[in-house]
Structure formats: structure tokens, C-alpha cells
Amino acid sequence: MTNDLKSRLRAARTRAAAPVEERHDQAADVPAQLADVKGTEDVAPAMDKTVMAWLARYSAEFEEALPAHIDRSSFFAAVRAILPKLARCTPASTLQALLTCAKFGLVPDEKHAVIKREGTTAVFVPMAQGFVDLMYRSGAVASVHVGEIRAGDEYSYTPTAPSPDDFVHRPDLTKSKAERGDVVLCYAFAWLRGGARSQVIILSREDAEAIRDEYSAAYQAAKAEGRTDSFWHTHFLDMWRKSCVRRLAKVVPMSAELVALVKTDDAGEAGQVQVLHAPNPEDARLLAEAEAASKAAEASQDMPTHTITGRLPVKRSQPRRKASKARRSGRKHTV
Known part of the structure; x- marks a missing residue:
């Protein structure tokens, strides 16, 4: 029905x-x-x-x-x-x-x-910023950080280490994005009211493509028709970052x-x-x-x-x- x-x-x-x-x-x-x-x-x-x-x-x-x-x-x-x-x-x-x-x-x-x-x-x-805005409106989230790691960036992630030492990202901001290389990972985390930090959400390009392939009917329809005009085609990095924030939304007070x-x-x-x-x-x-x-x-x-x-x-x-x-x-x- x-x-x-x-x-x-x-x-x-x-x-x-x-x-x-x-x-x-x-x-x-x-x-x-x-x-x-x-x-x-x-x-x-x-x-x-x-x-x-x-x-x-x-x-x-x-x-x-x-x-x-x-x-x-x-x-x-x-x-x-x-x-x-x-x-x-x-x-x-x-x-x-x-x-x-x-x-x-x-x-x-x-x-x-x-x-x-x-x-x-x-x-x-x-x-992504829309989801972040609603996190702030909940009153439980103090700040949200969303970023991307490029091939030439320095970073480390140790899930078993206590926060905030479990994740470090040190981009060389004196270099252009082209010099730093292609985006290899996107990430998001939040600081909560009271000082605690949330889990760090990290997604690879493969992760983002898997989300796209499983959940986006518009992408699948465009692919079947030989088109490249779906939002995942034209705004892939934006959707990759948004996918991180969406997963973050599930691990902070909603x-x-x-x-x-x-x-x-x-x-x-x-x-x-x-x-x-x-x-x-x-x-x-x-x-x-x-x-x-x-x-x-x-x-x-x-x-x-x-x-x-x-x-x-x-x-x-x-x-x-x-x-x-x-x-x-x-x-x-x-x-």
C-alpha cells in the first residue's frame, strides 16, 4: 500500500x-x-x-x-x-x-x-554543514571538525590509544592542495559539552564509493543510462565529507x-x-x-x-x- x-x-x-x-x-x-x-x-x-x-x-x-x-x-x-x-x-x-x-x-x-x-x-x-548545524542545535555538541587527508600529509591513527592522542593530522599548509596530492581519507569528530571527544570517523575513497553504490538511487540510475550528472558524479568530495558527518551524527547525542x-x-x-x-x-x-x-x-x-x-x-x-x-x-x- x-x-x-x-x-x-x-x-x-x-x-x-x-x-x-x-x-x-x-x-x-x-x-x-x-x-x-x-x-x-x-x-x-x-x-x-x-x-x-x-x-x-x-x-x-x-x-x-x-x-x-x-x-x-x-x-x-x-x-x-x-x-x-x-x-x-x-x-x-x-x-x-x-x-x-x-x-x-x-x-x-x-x-x-x-x-x-x-x-x-x-x-x-x-x-555536511547542515548536519553540523543541527548537531550544534542539540546543545550537546561544543564543536565539530571535518577534514580531508591528502597523500602528502602527515597523519597517524591508533584506535586503541586514548583520545585525543589516537588521531593526529599535520598538513603542510605552506603547500598547495595540488602539491599535497589527492584526497585519500576524509574524517570528522566532535568535542562534546563537558570536554569529552567523540569517536573519530574516517572514510576512505573506497568506503565512500561503497556508500554511494548501496544507497544512491540517483547514481545507479545515471550509471545505468550512461550519464555522469548525478550529485555523486558532480560533487563527489562534498558527498564523501558529508558521509563522514552522517556517521558522526550516529555517535554523538542525537x-x-x-x-x-x-x-x-x-x-x-x-x-x-x-x-x-x-x-x-x-x-x-x-x-x-x-x-x-x-x-x-x-x-x-x-x-x-x-x-x-x-x-x-x-x-x-x-x-x-x-x-x-x-x-x-x-x-x-x-x-
Whole structure:
């Protein structure tokens, strides 16, 4: 039953058009217009106006999703910059990827998070710094160090030695990266409140490739089709470093929010719906609306495209007080 719902949701994303909210009934359907742009991802002046109109249409949903500590202007500036790159993505997947990113309080600036395009689907990808941010928010982690060891670097690792003497990395910073050689290992560790240091997570290139091959559906699909445009193809070192941080997240005190981010990231790698794993996802209602959108799209297959009116599942605005209470409640639970 779950797989059937997911299949229908993907079908709805592909075939159903985004609804026009009554409060913005004159706004242009920006994702649809962006999808008509061929051969360029640059932002033209006219395009810039329609992007902002689209953001204005869903401003209430984003305001409700964003945690109070996130700077709104920084978030919307980052979204405005990346929307043209998602020109060929379905409106539903674009909105859900951005809302998922907002719910975790991460800015899609390619440092904390990325919204990537997989075919016609927009996918939320939390990066290493995004996981680090959520570790800090848990209140149990004082600092996190993520690094890479190059072939010419001096380092030693003795797992049986007491910390911090078990791991040493001494890069020669007077040399360029090219002079230091290729990256051979990535690592991550954390200092906890109280002075203890976590386990050191070390991954070789072979380890990273094994993680990619086992868990990334997008990489496997690209490989099968002879493409080299998956995120693991184009951002291998970033994903290698992120894999270290993800494993580190499992050996430090984890908040409910960090657990949810891991599940959401897993869903994205597996090609599944991500917004349902985000904090306060309203699973039942979203699935019900997705089901309705799928049926509406199926019933409209033989009709002209301008008559398709399947609804897009989006989070309804709620009073800020109630949403804040729900988020405070979520922080009390740890795994």
C-alpha cells in the first residue's frame, strides 16, 4: 500500500499542475513558465519578476515552516537564486523540496543544503554543514571538525590509544592542495559539552564509493543510462565529507530533529518522498491530498493540458503560536 501511494504521488508530481491560491489568483505559475525555458539557466529580468511572484504566492507556507532563528531574507535570497536552475522540475517537487529545506531551518546555499535536479524532480540534499548545524542545535555538541587527508600529509591513527592522542593530522599548509596530492581519507569528530571527544570517523575513497553504490538511487540510475550528472558524479568530495558527518551524527547525542534529517536524506537518496519525514509533516493529510491529485491527474490525461487542475499537497498556514508549541514539544524528545 505504501509503495502504491508513493507511486501515485510521483505520478501526481509529474502530471498535476500546481494550484493557484485564492489570495494570489493573479500570480503567474512560475515553475511552469520556467519549464519552457530551453538552453539557459540564467535569470532574465522578466524571469526574476515571476520568480518573486511565485515566492510571494507561497510566502505563508514558508513563513510557517521556517524556524524563528532563521533569517528570512537570507533564505529567500538563496531560493530566488536557485529557482531558475530547477526550470525543468515539476512544480510539486520544487515546492516540497524547498518546504522540506525550510522545515529544517537550512539555507539552500550549497554549503548548508542543496536543491538538486534529478530528471524532472527537485530533491533536497542536506550538506555536511547542515548536519553540523543541527548537531550544534542539540546543545550537546561544543564543536565539530571535518577534514580531508591528502597523500602528502602527515597523519597517524591508533584506535586503541586514548583520545585525543589516537588521531593526529599535520598538513603542510605552506603547500598547495595540488602539491599535497589527492584526497585519500576524509574524517570528522566532535568535542562534546563537558570536554569529552567523540569517536573519530574516517572514510576512505573506497568506503565512500561503497556508500554511494548501496544507497544512491540517483547514481545507479545515471550509471545505468550512461550519464555522469548525478550529485555523486558532480560533487563527489562534498558527498564523501558529508558521509563522514552522517556517521558522526550516529555517535554523538542525537536530537529528534537530527534523526529526522537523517531519515529525510535517506529518502532523497532512495528516490522517495522527503517532506513526509520532515518535522511536523502532517503525513496523513499530505498523503490524502497526493492521492486526490493523482486521481485528478489520471482522470485528466485525455483532456487538454490547460484543464488539468490536480491540487498540489502543501502545508496549510496555522497560527504561529500553535506551530511554535509543536516545535518546542518536538525538541523535548531525544533518541
